[in-house]
Amino acid sequence: MLLDPHDNLLLYGLTHSGKTTQIAEIIKVMAAESGKPALVYVTDWGSCQPLYALRDAGMVELEEHQYGTDPFVWIDSAVQGLRLVNEHWAKTDLTRYCLSAMESLTGLGELVLHALGHQVGAGMGSDAMKAPRLTIQAQGYQVTIAANSPTHYNMTQKYLLEKVWQSQGLPFPVIWTAHEDVAVPEKRDDQGNIRAEVAVAPGVRGMIGPLVAGHALTMHLGKYFVLTLRLKQEVSAHGVKHVLHTTRHKDGFYEGLAANRAPLGTKITVPSIFEPANVVQFLQVLQAARAEERQRFKL
Numbered sequence: 001m002l003l004d005p006h007d008n009l010l011l012y013g014l015t016h017s018g019k020t021t022q023i024a025e026i027i028k029v030m031a032a033e034s035g036k037p038a039l040v041y042v043t044d045w046g047s048c049q050p051l052y053a054l055r056d057a058g059m060v061e062l063e064e065h066q067y068g069t070d071p072f073v074w075i076d077s078a079v080q081g082l083r084l085v086n087e088h089w090a091k092t093d094l095t096r097y098c099l100s101a102m103e104s105l106t107g108l109g110e111l112v113l114h115a116l117g118h119q120v121g122a123g124m125g126s127d128a129m130k131a132p133r134l135t136i137q138a139q140g141y142q143v144t145i146a147a148n149s150p151t152h153y154n155m156t157q158k159y160l161l162e163k164v165w166q167s168q169g170l171p172f173p174v175i176w177t178a179h180e181d182v183a184v185p186e187k188r189d190d191q192g193n194i195r196a197e198v199a200v201a202p203g204v205r206g207m208i209g210p211l212v213a214g215h216a217l218t219m220h221l222g223k224y225f226v227l228t229l230r231l232k233q234e235v236s237a238h239g240v241k242h243v244l245h246t247t248r249h250k251d252g253f254y255e256g257l258a259a260n261r262a263p264l265g266t267k268i269t270v271p272s273i274f275e276p277a278n279v280v281q282f283l284q285v286l287q288a289a290r291a292e293e294r295q296r297f298k299l
Contacts, residue, residue: 013231043107109213117146181211244277
């Protein structure tokens, strides 16, 4: 199999970097090998297109978040592998599925922040959760535009991190996606001014990583996943190409986060970059290296 049952994978990149397309390719292989469909939860509506054909072919069972649905209930249900039946979340036989995919952490963060902002705008929550809001009245209508406080971001980050941990209790591999973020570490100087701090080495101004409700998790989220992969779309005079990074790498003045957790001491080398991007090929090479390690130690 491309992924072991205990594997969890974080795949991140900018819009149009190919995240959903790569997940679809993984599902095709896993479904063919196991004879089971994948269970996919989607909040990023624009990314669904590569999944519809797989749904029609019986390789994907899809749950799409609908506007107005409570995001907390939706997320809690998704990380438990529940299905929406007659407008109610219900348990299902999880042995029916080869993997689960969650699209995306960034979208879920936006949904949670949106919900918190509107609840506080309606007068709910403690003083610590208060945030600016703007009420507009025109032609007999009243519209309230709610903002978010720093407390909202902190709560959302902790909540989603807990949901990532919870999803790892599912009995099959789990894939999460996220959009890309750049985090620049900061520190206060002797005068109290906030200044950018060199992140890793001279010439590196910040870190590229997953975007989850602000910057706090960007540099740290990867440590909670077995595999962290970055997809990048590169545009040049010769056209467009998609690149997959499987290890940390320099990108201009920044360093991109990625980790393939490849075993050491094997004859099979797992490449740090795939051009063109091919997550299935990466996983095949990784599994070959893992198999060699198991044989070496007779695990």
